[in-house]
Amino acid sequence: MWEYFTQRSDQILFASWQHFSLVGQSLLLATLIAVVIAVLSYRSSAMSAAANSVSAIGLTIPSFALVGLLIAPVGFGVIPAVIVVTFYAALPILRNALVGLSGIPDDVVESARGIGMSRMRTLLTVELPMAWPVILAGVRVSGQMVMGIATIAAYSLGPGLGAFIFSGLDRLGGANSLESVVIGVVGVIILAFILDLLLVAVGRLTIPRGIRV
Amino acid sequence: MSENHRTASTASEAPGTEHDSGTQGVSITLEGITKRYDSGKPPAVDGLNMEIPAGSIVMFCGPSGCGKTTTLKMINRLIEPSSGRVLIDGEDVTDLDADRLRRRLGYVIQAGGLFPHMTVAKNIGLVPRMLGWDASRIRARVDELLELVSLDPATYRDRFPRELSGGQQQRVGVARALAADPPVLLMDEPFGAVDPITRQRLQDELIAIHSELKKTIVCVTHDFDEAVKLGDWIVIFREGGILAQYDSPERILAQPANSFVEDFMGAGAGLKQLSLSRLDDVELTEPVRVRAGAPAAEAVETMRAAGEDYVVVVDDQDRPVDWLIASQLERLETLPTQVNEDLPVVYNRASLNDALDSMLVTTTSSAIVVGKRRQMLGLVTVDTIMDVISGLNGRAHDTAAEAPLGQNEPEEFEIPEDDGRTGRNTDEAIAAKQREDSTADTGDAGDDTAAGDPAGGAIADDTAGNTTGDTAAGEPDDRPAGAHRADGDRP
Numbered sequence: 001m002w003e004y005f006t007q008r009s010d011q012i013l014f015a016s017w018q019h020f021s022l023v024g025q026s027l028l029l030a031t032l033i034a035v036v037i038a039v040l041s042y043r044s045s046a047m048s049a050a051a052n053s054v055s056a057i058g059l060t061i062p063s064f065a066l067v068g069l070l071i072a073p074v075g076f077g078v079i080p081a082v083i084v085v086t087f088y089a090a091l092p093i094l095r096n097a098l099v100g101l102s103g104i105p106d107d108v109v110e111s112a113r114g115i116g117m118s119r120m121r122t123l124l125t126v127e128l129p130m131a132w133p134v135i136l137a138g139v140r141v142s143g144q145m146v147m148g149i150a151t152i153a154a155y156s157l158g159p160g161l162g163a164f165i166f167s168g169l170d171r172l173g174g175a176n177s178l179e180s181v182v183i184g185v186v187g188v189i190i191l192a193f194i195l196d197l198l199l200v201a202v203g204r205l206t207i208p209r210g211i212r213v
Numbered sequence: 214m215s216e217n218h219r220t221a222s223t224a225s226e227a228p229g230t231e232h233d234s235g236t237q238g239v240s241i242t243l244e245g246i247t248k249r250y251d252s253g254k255p256p257a258v259d260g261l262n263m264e265i266p267a268g269s270i271v272m273f274c275g276p277s278g279c280g281k282t283t284t285l286k287m288i289n290r291l292i293e294p295s296s297g298r299v300l301i302d303g304e305d306v307t308d309l310d311a312d313r314l315r316r317r318l319g320y321v322i323q324a325g326g327l328f329p330h331m332t333v334a335k336n337i338g339l340v341p342r343m344l345g346w347d348a349s350r351i352r353a354r355v356d357e358l359l360e361l362v363s364l365d366p367a368t369y370r371d372r373f374p375r376e377l378s379g380g381q382q383q384r385v386g387v388a389r390a391l392a393a394d395p396p397v398l399l400m401d402e403p404f405g406a407v408d409p410i411t412r413q414r415l416q417d418e419l420i421a422i423h424s425e426l427k428k429t430i431v432c433v434t435h436d437f438d439e440a441v442k443l444g445d446w447i448v449i450f451r452e453g454g455i456l457a458q459y460d461s462p463e464r465i466l467a468q469p470a471n472s473f474v475e476d477f478m479g480a481g482a483g484l485k486q487l488s489l490s491r492l493d494d495v496e497l498t499e500p501v502r503v504r505a506g507a508p509a510a511e512a513v514e515t516m517r518a519a520g521e522d523y524v525v526v527v528d529d530q531d532r533p534v535d536w537l538i539a540s541q542l543e544r545l546e547t548l549p550t551q552v553n554e555d556l557p558v559v560y561n562r563a564s565l566n567d568a569l570d571s572m573l574v575t576t577t578s579s580a581i582v583v584g585k586r587r588q589m590l591g592l593v594t595v596d597t598i599m600d601v602i603s604g605l606n607g608r609a610h611d612t613a614a615e616a617p618l619g620q621n622e623p624e625e626f627e628i629p630e631d632d633g634r635t636g637r638n639t640d641e642a643i644a645a646k647q648r649e650d651s652t653a654d655t656g657d658a659g660d661d662t663a664a665g666d667p668a669g670g671a672i673a674d675d676t677a678g679n680t681t682g683d684t685a686a687g688e689p690d691d692r693p694a695g696a697h698r699a700d701g702d703r704p
Contacts, residue, residue: 107322107326108326108328108329110322110326111320111322111327112326113291113315114289114291114315114322114326115319115320115340115389116312116313116314116315116317116340116343118312126328129330130328130329130330208330208331208373209373210330210331210374211329211330211375
């Protein structure tokens with residue numbers, strides 16, 4: 001096992017980096033998309049309900065199937081991987097962003113409006129900062145989840161550790177097949193751990209002391 | 214406890230002398246403002262006309278759903294009126310940009326409405342920042358305001374709201390509203406979320422701040438006692454934004470315009486009048502003063518010579534240390550120097566109600582009145598307060614001439630069956646019209662005309678129940694004093 005790792009360490013580290021980068025960038029994109037959708041829909045109960053349903057139903061779609069379906073319209077490689085990872089990452093963030101934004105007490109918003117803040121300023125300086133801890137919790141959940149989902153990207157020849165798992169499983173029983181799968185799985189777990197630590201650090205830096213739990 | 218609160222209330226006066234250059238209050242005029250949420254239902258506020266005089270405290274008071282908060286929020290257009298105009302200092306603000314308008318009007322809500330993710334300084338500096346002040350000016354202003362609301366800037370500037378008590382949060386809320394020195398302060402149930410002792414202290418501070426800054430303050434409350442304590446004028450609303458009475462606290466207490474106001478005030482109107490009188494206004498009794506640390510025998514002599522049976526021990530700056538009755542005094546060698554924390558001490562700006570509270574808490578029949586720097590001014594006794602109660606009932610008539618105008622638009626207004634007048638105002642024509650209306654309305658309540666006679670008033674009212682005929686008495690000044698009746702009616 002160790003031998004397998006040392007022999008292919010360059011390849012493994014590169015794939016790990018690719019995997020991490022795919023997840024990191026998709027997560028960032030997903031956060032943006034989810035927050036924008038939440039901002040657009042949290043004021044209306046019908047829109048929030050719709051967004052919540054999308055979030056719940058979306059998570060039930062098998063990721064493997066989604067990747068397969070995307071190959072036809074967008075082809076192989078990085079693009080279907082990014083789409084799938086971003087899609088799944090956005091769902092928990094969307095849900096949390098809705099909870100965070102609608103959980104802000106009415107009187108806080110009213111007092112912001114009452115002292116002459118515009119709608120936009122209230123959103124940017126009061127509502128989003130106050131909802132941020134909840135949104136960030138959603139980002140952490142998403143990060144853990146899509147770290148696993150990103151392995152599916154290998155099915156569409158995307159980047160990441162998925163390739164080790166797929167190739168190992170394909171020739172299970174063959175030489176180094178188990179090693180290949182284990183390296184892929186352990187790599188994903190380690191990456192997930194690192195990402196979570198990073199997100200905790202982001203929280204420390206971005207959540208104001210006044211609302212830190 | 215009560216001592217702390219007095220200290221706080223005078224502490225807020227101390228920095229006062231420094232800010233006398235601020236913007237003073239301006240008048241607010243509501244012209245036929247109506248708020249209709251649902252075209253099928255009756256409006257929340259119906260054609261209200263009202264003048265709010267510059268520099269006064271006007272309390273909006275009434276049961277929930279009476280439109281008082283809606284009316285307040287229509288002033289800064291957090292709620293847009295369906296029709297009508299709002300004039301601030303004579304300027305029609307109905308079509309101004311609402312955000313800009315609100316930066317000119319201070320706004321305070323329950324618990325201050327502070328933003329939990331910002332420090333106290335940042336919360337207070339929000340409006341100045343929006344107005345484009347530079348950082349150093351904002352910093353100076355924040356410190357100035359924290360001092361004004363009796364919070365030490367160095368201690369509280371960088372705290373977050375959750376690190377403050379409810380009363381402190383409320384103070385920061387007031388400071389934030391005053392940050393850009395607006396001429397008007399709108400307050401929506403500001404003291405609803407704090408405990409009674411803190412509330413009393415905050416009320417005292419608001420009075421002190423008002424007497425210093427002379428802003429126009431419009432304050433919504435459901436607590437009639439609070440309205441009496443704070444208000445120069447009180448507006449009592451009834452359901453549907455109907456103005457039931459708009460007058461000075463004295464007159465409302467002495468002459469409720471109709472049965473609705475009477476019911477709303479509740480029992481004990483006579484006692485409520487105590488909130489109207491400050492200790493400044495009553496004659497104090499001068500006790501025998503003796504110096505702390507002096508030999509007790511001397512004090513006994515002085516006391517006997519004055520024919521008293523107690524002395525008040527004061528320090529060299531005339532601040533009360535303790536009070537001693539003859540038997541205690543005789544047991545002592547020298548007079549105490551340690552301040553007795555349980556003394557019933559009240560500041561001269563406190564109301565008689567507060568003084569009475571202190572006496573009840575310490576079970577004494579008098580309280581020590583102190584002024585600036587806690588110097589003793591004299592004693593106030595229960596007897597003095599009782600005299601004031603009996604005197605107050607006659608005092609209410611003086612303010613009628615200056616009462617600001619307020620009414621619902623006559624043509625739209627339907628007089629409810631159980632109600633005589635809609636409000637008191639100085640405009641003779643309207644007053645006359647309303648009397649006309651009400652006489653017509655109470656035509657079937659003929660028996661109640663006896664209400665003009667004070668002795669018969671209580672009986673007539675008891676039997677009349679809700680179909681009150683109080684307006685049938687004609688001239689409002691003939692009405693029996695509210696105090697006696699209210700006390701008699703409700704155990």
